[in-house]
Amino acid sequence: MAITHSTASTDFEDRFAALLAMKRETSSDVDQAVAEIISAVRKDGDRALADYTRRFDHFDVGKAGGLAFTAQQIEDAFQRVDQKTLDALTLARDRIRSHHERQLPKNDRYTDALGVELGSRWTAVEAVGLYVPGGTASYPSSVLMNALPAAVAGVERIAMVVPTPDGKVNPLVLVAAKLAGVREIYRVGGAQAVAALAYGTETISPVAKIVGPGNAYVAAAKRRVFGTVGIDMIAGPSEVLVLADANNNPDWIAADLLAQAEHDEAAQSILVTNDEAFGDAVRAAVERQLQTLPRGEIARASWNDFGAIITVSDFDEALPLVDRIAAEHLELAFEGAESYVERVRNAGAIFIGSYTPEVIGDYVGGSNHVLPTARSARFSSGLGVLDYMKRTSLLKCGPEQLRALGPSAVALAEAEGLGAHARSVSIRLNPGDADG
């Protein structure tokens, strides 16, 4: 059962620091294996992909007609999805797209008082690889969340990879990909899929950036190819921080805590309340609901090992704790939540009021569900359109502007001992400087 803390207890700071320092990630040492896989894919291309797929996914790529899903195979997946789910996916797609369209940056070009022209020009990454896990963690919602910001950014080519253990694929994943505008899908996973996206094979052209969640092999492979290609953040276990007062139904709050806990035994759910009795009621509701939860064992492990209930005298007192926890998901379910939002500094996403369970944001809210975990909301943001774009600076001087700025550039170059830097400017100001 989750531990209860109170800011009134004398050892609260120590206990809170220990809560923050909890290591929830299990790091398996897969780096050597991953290095070998990447090297084999670079050397043998498609043949290595087929070998690894036979070995790890017990599946013969040749028999399925090759690495790539055909347009017909993707179309056929629609027949295996019920209308209600298809409608829900379509609603999610439309809402996610609309929200992310607002994130498109504007180019900026201007001339300053000296006549110098400056600018910032945004362009989309040319090609993106999207990793989608197989098996039970194969979530169509994550396909939408990763692919749509890329499509909105203007990425022309999104190449998706998904392992198909024993040849099985979740049709919802193919449907979500098609809805999001992905036209290239390969039945390959693991470090071998990451290697293929980074370096290319006969069938899979290389991309410039790789995104999407995966297991320890996938994460290690992404770390290893970083530099050759860009990667997204490597996500840790999910977490929610709920601030709720006694004007909430304890069952609702318990359900929210468990929605996070059911993701993973390493997930973390924390309740902060200003009412000890309400905390007790939520705790009891959690125990009750755990008994009827399909993924109850996972949720119980998470709640027992990492769950916490913190009692504060008021939510003002909680504010510095909120910023130190820097939660991936923050629910504010109390009177005055709206003005509290302005005072929170560190959170991946904030869900305001009792009628905004975090789960709405997982699927159909419109904002992205790929969010910074493990306190990284202190320095990073959720996935968005800017992650699929890059900015080029522009600078343009004429002779007059160079005369105005040049002497200062020369002075600084000389102060830094960079003679060729100084010459590159002075030679344009004083003909005859070529020989120094």
Next chain:
Amino acid sequence: MAITHSTASTDFEDRFAALLAMKRETSSDVDQAVAEIISAVRKDGDRALADYTRRFDHFDVGKAGGLAFTAQQIEDAFQRVDQKTLDALTLARDRIRSHHERQLPKNDRYTDALGVELGSRWTAVEAVGLYVPGGTASYPSSVLMNALPAAVAGVERIAMVVPTPDGKVNPLVLVAAKLAGVREIYRVGGAQAVAALAYGTETISPVAKIVGPGNAYVAAAKRRVFGTVGIDMIAGPSEVLVLADANNNPDWIAADLLAQAEHDEAAQSILVTNDEAFGDAVRAAVERQLQTLPRGEIARASWNDFGAIITVSDFDEALPLVDRIAAEHLELAFEGAESYVERVRNAGAIFIGSYTPEVIGDYVGGSNHVLPTARSARFSSGLGVLDYMKRTSLLKCGPEQLRALGPSAVALAEAEGLGAHARSVSIRLNPGDADG
């Protein structure tokens, strides 16, 4: 001497691919040493910093009055800087600040057709650590380029670290820091400084993000603390790509190529021209200028090992090469450069016209000189204000909006097999769902 390539030669594609694949970075294996240093600093704090500083920088922190530079010591540095350099630094500071102020993102809050409130809220990172190398690579311009975007973003605390070998510090670095609004400066460097910034010691409070260039130890330490704190890109050797026609003075272009080459033996300077004779003239000018260059040996090594001159039939033919090289710095010195800018996809910064040598951007142009190297302009941007901020998503539903969106969220949660997710919504729609 740099190799000349021509797109007209039959083996051009192979030779160009080899040019792209050149490994310019020397990776020294310092990871184990760095791991030990970090662990010692976490354990012994300031005492470990003093020990390493004595060992690596031959310098007794205690004798200087402690790790932190005093306000008086920083003020005194101004007396050691001549007025011309101070004026140039001040001009650079003002121009960099003005340009970066235009990068401040806008918060977005809106209500959609269903009445759902959505938003994106930007906040500054609380505290940033800025690494500044000691010795000859101690560049005041880099202090401005790293610190000013943080100040513009609203970062309240910028903690700078700089090693002072034998107790010596470049006064320009202290002056630049003060001009940029940095008020905390510590005389410590190497992996031990990175560890102190990430984990904190008695004297140095921990930060949320660490930026700035450094040697192999610093880079390895940044990689290792990543996750605990954010880090910036780990920069590789500098590079320039110049596209120039015969209407240029070969000496000007040669000076630009050498300004890049003098940085580092691993730097790379490439000229693309549509006129073979002009290429020859530039090559001759490079040789001539090398003879009188203070850092001639470094520049010669870079030019001989990594320099290249590529002859194309016209600049249209060069466009795909430009995007594949994805240069940190791209100079366009030919008729029609302005419209060419719109067609370039991958470049860290573009310098337009013969009167905009890249060096202007290094110092006083106003745009940032911390730019993506080693082809990473395909997927990343130069340093800017957004690197010191993070975005929090906001979502707010009332009962009516939850009724509209909830059933779709439940459908998707069920399709993904996440029962507690489904319950967290359905329990709010259908009282009595608490027990599933």
